[in-house]
Amino acid sequence: MTITIGILSQEKIRQRLLAIAKGDYKPKANEPKVWFTSMRSLAEVLSDDNRALLRVIQSRQPASIANLAEITGRKPSNLSRTLKTMARYGLVEMQRESRVVRPVVKSTEFQIFAS
Secondary structure (H helix, E strand, O other): OEEEEEEOOHHHHHHHHHHHHHOOOOOOOOOOOEEEOOHHHHHHHOOHHHHHHHHHHHHHOOOOHHHHHHHHOOOHHHHHHHHHHHHHOOOEEEEEEOOEEEEEEOOOEEEEEEO
């Protein structure tokens, strides 16, 4: 599945959300569901390292963040912070299973619309 990402200023995102909430605007099915305020913020979240991390999660399906740390050689605290950011944008889902949190990738393919 490909995630569609849009780039708009914070003010335009706010105006769009208010119009949707008021019922003045109904988003089309092909419109982005994930929004960034700049190409720079998008580039930080979808850096080369982070895209590689998404591919590792997708292929290896780690049972926990600790397991992912073992696989990647990254520190769990660093991974946790990165994954929380990705989850906030809907790129990763953090599934709680008993006492562990398992990262699940929503997609490794992205379509970007900037205006």
